[in-house]
Amino acid sequence: MSGGELDDAYERLHRMGPEYEGDARGNNGLTNHGPMAAEVLARRGYGDRIGRWVDGYLPRLVELPAARRPISAANWTAALGDGSRVADWVDHFRRELAHRPWQQVLVEWWPRLLPGVVAGSTHGLIRVGHAVRALQGGVAGPAGLDEFGHGLAFWAARSRPVPGARRPAGRLEPDRALAGVPHLADQSGLIVQRLGRLAELPGWPAAQAALRAPAGPADVPGLLERLVDAATLRYLSRGHGSPVLLVHTATAPNAVLHTLPLLPAELWAPSLAAVWSASAAIVSAYEPARPLPRADLPAAPRGDDPVPTIVERATDHGDEHVMKFTDTAVEVYERTGDPDALAAARHIIDLTRR
Incomplete structure (x- = not known):
């Protein structure tokens, strides 16, 4: 460094x-x-x-x-x-x-x-x-x-709670739990105004509780990884709904993931619960109801080692959200091998004006 x-x-x-x-x-x-x-x-x-x-x-x-x-x-x-x-x-x-x-x-x-x-x-x-x-x-x-x-x-x-926050208590893995988050009918206004509508949203408490509860502290890092992975991959087809705000559905849990080893084990599950509710809230408030067709989405960079290519493109672009999201997307790609993670990074580059 x-x-x-x-x-x-x-x-x-x-x-x-x-x-x-x-x-x-x-x-x-x-x-x-x-x-x-x-x-x-x-x-x-x-x-x-x-x-x-x-x-x-x-x-x-x-x-x-x-x-x-x-x-x-x-x-x-x-x-x-x-x-x-x-x-x-x-x-x-x-x-x-x-x-x-x-x-x-x-x-x-x-x-x-x-x-x-x-x-x-x-x-x-x-x-x-x-x-x-x-x-x-x-x-x-x-x-x-x-x-x-x-x-x-x-x-x-700036401390602000998630309205109607619920701990995970269900059986769904993060990708399916994110897919089950209901969208606000009125996705207008500032984030504070949008989040204020969540308490009255039908299905909001149940959607948060639907995430699988960790079996114990040792289960939390894997759940956080899968939450970051799922949010990053969803950005590829849904990031156009709000190119900036939807970035945080992935970068917020990634921040918790990297801080987790420094925290006592008894704080791991509450940390997962809090950031899961935050990511779900942003999905509800900003994610579009329908994804873009696959044919309209960018592909990952080609080559034996596409990571330097996408990092260089993000750095050349220079937007702060582009660089931060690409950083997370690269970690997802290195963890999963899924090229759609790098395609999601390319998508934010295309969506974001310099």
Whole structure:
């Protein structure tokens, strides 16, 4: 991993807030993907491109607001889900990480934040997942630790639960469970408006419960892998419904999958349950009712080793969602050998404007 380039990017991006282009109160903004995209570039061997990519990305962002009042063990619950306190949360986690190993902070705060998994359209969770991968890969200096804290802060400030969440209690594997998620009749408005309709959606609780419950902690990683696989493959024929939002049906559970080994086994099943409900919610809110015909779908790159080809194409494209989804799709391909995973990556490249 290109630690120097990634640390430099983190330091530049940490002056900026986790969202931009929101309303006058800072709500309903777009997520700052800079740190996550930079981590993908570094891990995929494109560290020399990080600086130029950040140069082009920074102008769209807004500065992190000033902290207002400290968050403490006595008042943190009142600040949870308060987007106006994001800078207070950043300061809080900087203090936490200055005195304890980051792994301990993760284990303490993961179960506290997990109920609010939809925070920032799941970007709080995803940003933490990318930071964990960077730290595990050797970027453990101040910038890497600070990025981990920024991710936790964003998750805490934008904490939002899935309406009517249910734990898996059925018999369906992830591909069939995703296929059984009912779609909202009214798929209009912002994500907060769409998710607000789920509680009244017929079949919504049953669809969540239909996923097979893990037999025990050892069963959770495999279920998460199959959820990531299924969501990635569904994107190929359904990603056109919302090329950006539907990415997170795969990237959110992938973030949990990569964080899982650092968590106590008793947190594994609750983590699966939370991210499954989040992925299902996004499917319900954004996935089109009908898939595209197979004849209209792109094919995977050809060749003995198509992975470098699709990664290069995604990197050349430069869109943050394209790079992040391609990163996940490549992992699915390497795990399953299914070329449709790479075709899904090609599809987001075709769907997303530069």
